[in-house]
Structures are given as C-alpha cells and as structure tokens.
Amino acid sequence: MSEHPTSPPVGRVIGTDPATPLEFWVAVSEDRFLQLDDVVVVERSLPGRSEPIRIYGMVADLRVRHEGARFDSDVFLIEDGVLPAQVTEAAKVLATRFEPEVFVPPVPGEVVRKAVGKARDEALFFDGMERRIPAGLSRDGEVIHANLEFMDGTRGAHVNISGVSGVATKTSYAVFLLHSLFTSGELGAGAHNTKALIFNVKGEDLLFLDRPNRHLDGEQMARYTSLGLPASPFASVELWAPPRRGDPSAAPRTGSRADGVTSFFWTLAEFCQDELLPFLFADAGDERQQYTIVVHNVTARLRREANPLDDGGVRLGGVTCRTFEQLIDVISDRLEDDADRGDWAGRSIGTGTINAFVRRLYASRRDAEHLVRGDVPNPGKHRIGMQAQVAVVDIAKLSRRAQRFVVGVVLCRTFRDKEETGAREPLLFVVLDELNKYAPREGHSPIKEILLDMAERGRSLGVILIGAQQTASEVERRVIANSSLRVAGRLDSAEAGRPEYAFLPTAHRQRATILKPGTMILSQPELPVPLVLEFPFPAWATRPDEVGTAPGDSEDTGDPFEGLVE
Amino acid sequence: MSEGGKRVDSLSIEGWSPEFGSPVETDRDEVPAAQVDAGAELPPAEWRPLGAAGAMKPARVYFVDGVRRIEARVWMSHGGEPSLGICASYGAGVVRCGRRAEIVAARVRRAFFGRAGVPDLVTRAGTFTACPVADDDIRQLVNGLQERMGQLEIEVAETALPSASRSSRDGALMVVDGPLRGRQRIAGATGYVKSHRVQYLSGEPRATVARLAPGQRTPVFLIQTTWTRYSWYLRLTRAEGHPWAGIVRCEAWHDTGLGEVKRLADATAAVLPRFASEPHKDDRAPQNLYPIGGLERELRRRLGDTGMVYRALRRAAGDYRPRHGSPTGPGTAAVPP
Numbered sequence: 001m002s003e004h005p006t007s008p009p010v011g012r013v014i015g016t017d018p019a020t021p022l023e024f025w026v027a028v029s030e031d032r033f034l035q036l037d038d039v040v041v042v043e044r045s046l047p048g049r050s051e052p053i054r055i056y057g058m059v060a061d062l063r064v065r066h067e068g069a070r071f072d073s074d075v076f077l078i079e080d081g082v083l084p085a086q087v088t089e090a091a092k093v094l095a096t097r098f099e100p101e102v103f104v105p106p107v108p109g110e111v112v113r114k115a116v117g118k119a120r121d122e123a124l125f126f127d128g129m130e131r132r133i134p135a136g137l138s139r140d141g142e143v144i145h146a147n148l149e150f151m152d153g154t155r156g157a158h159v160n161i162s163g164v165s166g167v168a169t170k171t172s173y174a175v176f177l178l179h180s181l182f183t184s185g186e187l188g189a190g191a192h193n194t195k196a197l198i199f200n201v202k203g204e205d206l207l208f209l210d211r212p213n214r215h216l217d218g219e220q221m222a223r224y225t226s227l228g229l230p231a232s233p234f235a236s237v238e239l240w241a242p243p244r245r246g247d248p249s250a251a252p253r254t255g256s257r258a259d260g261v262t263s264f265f266w267t268l269a270e271f272c273q274d275e276l277l278p279f280l281f282a283d284a285g286d287e288r289q290q291y292t293i294v295v296h297n298v299t300a301r302l303r304r305e306a307n308p309l310d311d312g313g314v315r316l317g318g319v320t321c322r323t324f325e326q327l328i329d330v331i332s333d334r335l336e337d338d339a340d341r342g343d344w345a346g347r348s349i350g351t352g353t354i355n356a357f358v359r360r361l362y363a364s365r366r367d368a369e370h371l372v373r374g375d376v377p378n379p380g381k382h383r384i385g386m387q388a389q390v391a392v393v394d395i396a397k398l399s400r401r402a403q404r405f406v407v408g409v410v411l412c413r414t415f416r417d418k419e420e421t422g423a424r425e426p427l428l429f430v431v432l433d434e435l436n437k438y439a440p441r442e443g444h445s446p447i448k449e450i451l452l453d454m455a456e457r458g459r460s461l462g463v464i465l466i467g468a469q470q471t472a473s474e475v476e477r478r479v480i481a482n483s484s485l486r487v488a489g490r491l492d493s494a495e496a497g498r499p500e501y502a503f504l505p506t507a508h509r510q511r512a513t514i515l516k517p518g519t520m521i522l523s524q525p526e527l528p529v530p531l532v533l534e535f536p537f538p539a540w541a542t543r544p545d546e547v548g549t550a551p552g553d554s555e556d557t558g559d560p561f562e563g564l565v566e
Numbered sequence: 567m568s569e570g571g572k573r574v575d576s577l578s579i580e581g582w583s584p585e586f587g588s589p590v591e592t593d594r595d596e597v598p599a600a601q602v603d604a605g606a607e608l609p610p611a612e613w614r615p616l617g618a619a620g621a622m623k624p625a626r627v628y629f630v631d632g633v634r635r636i637e638a639r640v641w642m643s644h645g646g647e648p649s650l651g652i653c654a655s656y657g658a659g660v661v662r663c664g665r666r667a668e669i670v671a672a673r674v675r676r677a678f679f680g681r682a683g684v685p686d687l688v689t690r691a692g693t694f695t696a697c698p699v700a701d702d703d704i705r706q707l708v709n710g711l712q713e714r715m716g717q718l719e720i721e722v723a724e725t726a727l728p729s730a731s732r733s734s735r736d737g738a739l740m741v742v743d744g745p746l747r748g749r750q751r752i753a754g755a756t757g758y759v760k761s762h763r764v765q766y767l768s769g770e771p772r773a774t775v776a777r778l779a780p781g782q783r784t785p786v787f788l789i790q791t792t793w794t795r796y797s798w799y800l801r802l803t804r805a806e807g808h809p810w811a812g813i814v815r816c817e818a819w820h821d822t823g824l825g826e827v828k829r830l831a832d833a834t835a836a837v838l839p840r841f842a843s844e845p846h847k848d849d850r851a852p853q854n855l856y857p858i859g860g861l862e863r864e865l866r867r868r869l870g871d872t873g874m875v876y877r878a879l880r881r882a883a884g885d886y887r888p889r890h891g892s893p894t895g896p897g898t899a900a901v902p903p
Contacts, residue, residue, distance in 0.1 A: 014824050068863065068864060070847070071847060073847075077667075077856055078666075078667065079666075081665050081666045081667045082667055082840065082841055082856045082857060083666060083856045083857060083859075083860045083861040084661045084667040084668055084669045084857060084861060084864065085667070085860065101738055126710060265743075298706075532773055
C-alpha cells in the first residue's frame with residue numbers, strides 16, 4: 001500500500017463550505033481542471049498516527065463563479081473590464097473510501113490529487129474484487145469493473161436495469177454484460193457451460209447476436225481493447241421464434257432474419273403433463289377471480305386423464321386431440337356435462353363461474369393455438385433446449401397473452417430443470433425486459449411467482465436474472481431488492497424522483513435524466529457511490545443492415561452507392 | 567520592535583468598540599483653500615464647459631486605493647503609567663482596467679500605533695508591527711495609520727506601474743482615490759475627490775460646474791494651501807437631484823506641468839464616466855467608481871474577519887510578556903499551547 005503513484009495537485013479542500021466525512025468541496029487550481037466522475041484522493045494526518053489516512057472520493061458536481069461580483073448583472077461590468085473579479089471553480093466530492101477506516105472529514109487547505117492507477121483501484125474498491133468483469137469505461141477512458149461475486153451468486157446475484165425505452169439502451173447493456181461475462185475469462189472453466197436465455201421483446205435487436213457489426217469503427221474497437229474484451233459477436237447462439245400461424249409444418253415466423261431460426265411450441269402432451277394451462281390465465285389480478293379454482297381443477301384433471309400420444313397429441317376420454325382447439329372443445333364438453341362437471345370444475349361451482357372459465361378458454365384460442373399443438377411430426381426439435389450458449393426467444397410478434405404464456409412456461413421449465421439438478425454451476429443468466437409486465441407491483445400471477453422465486457432462490461440455484469424495465473416503481477419490490485447490481489440509464493425526471501432510485505445520490509439522479517444512449521449508472525453493493533460508465537457500441541449486429549462479414553471489414557467493401565438502391 | 571523608550575510591561579485590549587471616540591473622518595481632510603487661481607487654463611470670465619472630444623483615451627486606467635480598519639484599542643502600561651495605542655489593519659491595491667479589470671497589486675499590513683516604546687505584537691492573525699507616534703491622542707494615532715496607508719498606496723502603485731512609464735502619452739492613466747495630499751509621490755497620478763466640502767470656486771467658474779454635461783470638464787485651476795496642485799471638476803453622469811450630483815473633482819501635482827495636466831484632465835473626462843456606478847449597486851453612486859468599489863471589497867476581504875483578528879489580539883495581549891522579563895518575548899507570545 002506504500003507505493004501510491006502521486007499525480008500533481010489539482011486543488012485544495014475549501015473551508016467556506018463545511019467538509020464532512022461524506023462530502024466536501026475542492027477548489028480547483030487555475031491551471032487544472034476536474035470533470036464529473038474524476039476520482040481524487042486527499043490525505044489527512046491524525047494525532048497519534050504515523051501514517052496519514054487517505055480519503056478517496058469522486059467528483060459529483062462542479063461549480064464556477066465570479067468572486068467579487070455581488071449582482072448577476074456584474075458579469076457585464078466584469079466583461080467590460082470595469083469591475084475586477086476572479087473566476088473560481090470548485091468540485092463537490094463524494095467520499096468513497098477511507099484507508100485506513102477512520103471516518104473523519106478532510107481539513108480545509110489539504111492538497112487534493114487525482115487518484116490514478118493503484119490509488120484509483122483502491123478508491124473504487126477494485127483492489128478488493130477478487131473476481132471482476134469489465135462493466136464499462138469511465139469518462140476518462142479507464143475501466144470500470146463489476147464484482148463478479150455479486151453477480152454469480154457467491155455473495156449476491158441479479159442485475160436490475162431501469163431506463164426510458166429507446167434511449168436508455170437497457171437491453172444493449174444487458175447483452176454487453178453477457179459478452180463481458182462470457183469473454184473476460186473470469187468465469188474460468190465454467191464459462192463454457194454457462195448459458196444465457198434472452199427474451200427478445202421488441203423489434204429484432206437480438207436476432208443478430210451471432211453476426212459481426214459492420215458499423216463498428218476503429219474507435220469502438222479500441223474501446224473493446226481497453227476493456228480487455230474481444231470485439232466479436234457471440235460465438236454460440238440459437239434463435240427461437242414462434243411458428244407461423246396456420247402453417248401446418250410450423251415454420252418459424254421470422255422477420256428479416258431467416259436462417260438459423262427454429263420455431264418453438266409445446267405439444268398438447270406437454271401442455272397437459274406439465275400443467276401449462278394456468279399460464280394462459282396469467283393476468284395479474286386474475287387470482288382473485290372465482291374461476292381460478294376451475295383453472296386449477298381442470299389442470300389437475302388434464303394431467304391425470306390425458307394420455308400422451310407419440311406425436312405430441314393426447315387422447316382424452318376417448319377423443320384424440322391434435323390441435324389446441326380440439327383440446328378445449330373436449331374440456332368445455334366435460335365442463336358442460338352434468339356427470340363430469342363435479343370432477344372437472346370442482347364441487348359446488350356455479351355455472352356462472354364455469355362459463356367465465358370457458359369464455360376465457362375460448363378467448364385464448366387465437367393466442368395459443370399455434371404454440372400448443374400436436375399436429376407436427378418430430379415435435380422434439382421444437383422444444384427450447386438450450387444447446388447453444390445463448391438462446392434467444394423471440395416473442396416480439398406475439399400478443400400480450402401469448403407473450404406471458406411463453407415467458408411463464410419457459411421460465412418455469414428452466415427453473416424446475418435447474419432445481420432438479422440441484423447444482424449452482426453451470427450458471428444460467430436470464431435476460432428479461434419489461435419486468436413491469438411480468439412482475440408488476442400489484443396483484444398476483446403465476447409468472448410473478450416464478451420471478452419472485454428466481455429473485456429469492458435463484459442465487460443459490462445458479463439462475464441469475466438480468467431484469468430491465470422502464471419504471472422500477474411499477475415492479476415488485478422484492479424482485480428489485482434482491483438485485484445486487486442496479487443500473488440506471490436515461491430516466492424520466494418524474495421517475496427519477498421516486499424512492500426506488502434512492503441508491504442514486506441527488507447529483508446522479510439529475511444526471512440520469514440527461515444520460516445519452518450508451519451511458520449508464522452502475523451501483524454496486526461495495527461502492528457507496530454509483531459509477532457513471534459508458535459501454536462500447538455492440539460488436540454484434542442489432543439490425544439487418546448492420547450485419548457484416550467480419551468486424552472492421554466494412555471499409556474493404558466500400559461501395560459508395562451501398563444502401564441507396566435496393 | 568521597540569527601540570529605546572520606556573518598556574511596556576503589560577497590554578490590555580479595551581472592550582469598547584475600537585471606532586468609539588475616534589474622529590469621524592472618512593476622506594482625507596480637504597483643507598480650506600488659501601488661494602485659488604481660476605485662470606490657470608482660461609481667464610475666469612471665459613470659463614465654459616470643455617468637452618473631451620479630441621482627447622486621447624488611455625488604453626489602460628489604473629485605480630489606486632487603500633482601506634483601513636482599527637481592530638482594537640490597546641492600553642499599554644509603562645511602569646504603571648498607562649498610554650493608549652491602536653492595533654489596525656490596512657491595505658492598498660491597484661486595479662488595472664484594460665480589456666479586463668484585474669487587481670494587479672494588493673497588500674495588507676497590520677500595525678500597532680502607540681507612543682515610543684510600543685512593541686511588536688505577534689498574534690495568530692499576523693504580527694502587528696510597532697509604529698511609534700508622537701502622542702497617544704486618538705487623532706494622532708489615526709493620522710499615523712493614515713500616513714502608513716498612504717505609504718502602502720505609493721508602494722503598490724510603484725509595483726503595478728513604475729513611475730518612469732507613467733504619463734498620459736504612454737496610454738496609461740493612474741487615478742488615486744481621494745485627494746493627492748500625502749500621496750504626491752505617486753508621480754503622474756490624478757487624485758479623485760468624490761465629496762465637495764470646500765468651495766474652491768465662486769462666480770462664473772462656479773456656475774460653469776453646474777452647467778457641465780456628462781463627460782465635460784471645467785478648465786483647470788490652481789489651488790494653493792499647504793501644498794499646491796492643479797484641479798478641475800468633471801461630470802460623470804446626468805444624476806438626479808441637485809446641480810452638483812454626479813460631479814467629481816480631480817487633482818494633479820503641480821510638478822506635472824500645465825500642458826500635461828490639461829492632457830490628464832481631458833483623459834479623465836473621456837474615460838472616467840465609463841466607470842461610474844449605478845445607485846442600486848453602490849450607495850455612493852455614481853461617484854464611487856466600479857473598479858474602486860470592487861478593489862475596496864477585495865481589500866476588506868483580505869484584511870480578514872474582524873472577529874477572528876479581535877480574538878487573536880485578545881489572546882496575544884493576554885500572553886504578552888515584556889521582552890527582557892521572560893523567555894517568552896513578543897516573538898513567541900502568541901503561540902497557543
């Protein structure tokens with residue numbers, strides 16, 4: 001700890017504003033400057049200690065003013081050369097660390113220096129992170145690390161990202177974190193088996209993860225180099241899309257990405273055996289409705305009475321069902337049949353409640369008939385299996401109900417599978433945007449239960465949730481409270497004022513309303529101050545027109561008319 | 567350090583406000599004129615407002631000013647015989663107004679005025695240097711302070727712009743706040759008098775002053791009292807109120823020569839109105855010029871907090887031991903335990 005590189009002084013602690021152990025102001029020397037997020041160090045000698053203590057901090061605010069001016073209009077006199085005045089600059093510093101830990105404020109007049117190299121690592125607690133991954137670059141181009149032990153479940157798990165859609169680049173940052181996890185080498189031997197499940201909820205951004213981005217320029221490549229990460233797309237990706245509606249062969253419904261996409265659906269046998277019916281009724285608040293009793297009874301009956309056929313269909317009460325419609329016809333027949341009603345719906349259930357259920361069942365037909373079926377040969381290969389490292393499940397083009405069904409079923413299954421293996425390793429990362437849809441603050445739903453389970457027990461089971469939402473205030477508190485890493489992109493100013501963002505100091509909250517795409521604020525458990533970071537432009541394509549042959553190759557194929565003519 | 571004289575045995579700071587009983591004297595006394603020659607530039611009958619249209623405008627204007635503050639009144643005991651002294655802080659500085667207004671020199675001193683034998687007084691706020699004066703009458707003590715401040719003004723003026731390069735031809739004008747008396751040694755300087763307690767003119771010349779338009783001046787006249795200088799009136803702005811509102815009087819040392827004085831007078835009429843202050847920003851507007859107001863504020867700031875200085879003085883006086891009596895002479899008396 002003795003060889004701390006010394007950088008030239010940048011200023012001194014001022015005495016006109018009180019200095020506290022948590023924050024203090026520094027007057028910046030005339031020939032130097034400090035910018036937001038600069039890391040500084042100041043020493044203080046204490047009686048009875050031979051070594052001075054080092055107080056580290058980070059610049060959270062800056063102010064410049066005219067000393068000698070009393071009125072706002074004095075600025076004109078000063079600029080006209082009539083009134084003498086001096087420009088002074090001061091930086092507000094939030095303390096991050098005391099070494100050794102004696103919590104005393106710095107003394108006015110003490111020399112403040114920029115913390116560089118080892119001192120910077122110490123200031124930001126990077127020195128104590130045994131396993132860390134690059135999480136981005138600071139404004140001055142230095143690497144900002146995230147403690148892997150708070151991501152992989154060792155000491156904490158889960159990441160939560162908030163931000164306005166469109167400008168906050170939430171999903172891009174989540175994917176960048178995955179890239180960093182997989183390629184930084186910090187996961188060690190387990191990196192190869194570590195998996196990621198990503199739900200593509202909007203557009204087609206995530207359907208080209210395995211393709212290089214030809215818009216990646218030299219400058220951005222250099223940023224990857226400074227992070228110590230390869231500027232390459234994801235090596236092992238499988239893409240899953242829902243089947244085309246009405247297509248007997250269940251060809252995947254794809255947009256601009258046509259190759260390498262497999263369609264996914266569940267067989268009627270799975271639907272009955274794995275009790276997937278409740279996920280069709282996953283509306284928050286439905287739990288309070290009477291008919292949910294019917295849902296549970298029907299689910300239990302289906303599991304007990306449906307006989308699976310080899311090709312995915314079921315045989316139920318003498319009727320062979322190969323389509324979802326056939327299945328719900330059988331179910332409604334049973335419910336309307338006076339003899340079976342008691343068994344299927346439950347005792348003393350009124351016809352009104354049964355009708356409510358049947359109505360909803362038929363309403364779900366259009367949303368679910370292509371996702372639950374028994375009419376396609378070889379259904380095993382349409383089962384989301386996660387053979388590759390990254391599995392992207394495209395649900396962007398599905399209806400809201402179908403989206404909930406898919407997310408619920410996929411999460412439920414992966415979580416159950418993981419539970420059964422009982423081992424934390426290999427880790428599974430789940431990236432899910434729009435958490436407010438799946439785990440809303442109010443109400444109950446099967447998906448919310450799974451997400452809560454994941455947030456609370458996932459750490460020990462090795463299932464790590466990287467969740468994102470526009471507004472953290474609308475997401476179940478426990479899901480966010482269990483996230484060790486909190487990230488904020490651009491926030492709406494009304495949203496930034498809510499208590500969910502209390503982890504951001506006032507200055508950072510204000511900044512969160514003006515962050516530009518590619519800039520995030522990262523809060524980690526060990527650091528008392530969140531760090532503002534920038535992450536590089538994706539090395540993988542996010543749009544069909546970004547797909548290139550290899551990174552940086554775009555110059556070679558430089559056709560000046562490219563893109564002008566179809 | 568006290569040389570000779572009677573040894574001071576003990577010091578005590580008077581609890582009363584330091585300014586109590588001191589003569590109320592804001593500007594340096596304007597001595598009633600013994601002799602005024604209104605015909606130095608134009609015969610009194612031909613007096614008229616003179617414009618500064620063709621005047622040379624200096625590229626840089628230097629303003630020199632000083633501030634002073636009596637920190638405490640101190641009773642000294644010389645072998646049982648009491649005498650009064652004052653501890654005072656004073657400062658002087660120079661603002662250079664070119665493209666920007668900058669304080670180019672500023673110095674602050676602390677001094678201990680008293681009868682011969684007055685010691686240096688070391689405090690945590692700095693050393694109050696012994697300055698012997700002839701009598702311990704408060705007026706005499708304040709005059710001593712005034713004199714020291716004048717000397718400091720000369721010192722800073724010399725630092726900011728050496729006298730060799732000081733003439734209207736070099737494009738620099740040096741304006742000293744207040745009458746020149748006591749500061750004649752600031753060669754080539756113009757005294758700037760804001761108040762008019764003495765009437766130097768009568769008849770047509772006096773009427774001319776009231777007729778001045780902003781930026782116009784009267785012809786130069788000669789004043790002879792205990793010393794001789796040239797003087798002229800000029801109007802800064804069209805101020806509300808009485809006919810002499812917005813009028814200031816300038817002076818130049820007679821050694822400067824009438825030709826140079828006329829050039830100086832034209833230059834002041836041409837540039838000073840630009841620096842005139844507005845009533846909502848300065849209660850002595852428009853006569854108290856912006857640069858001088860700014861400089862005074864800065865100098866007062868540099869004098870330090872009066873409460874802190876007073877505290878330091880009380881402590882130092884309590885710790886004071888005569889120089890030969892004990893090892894703790896004035897040089898170490900103020901070091902806190």
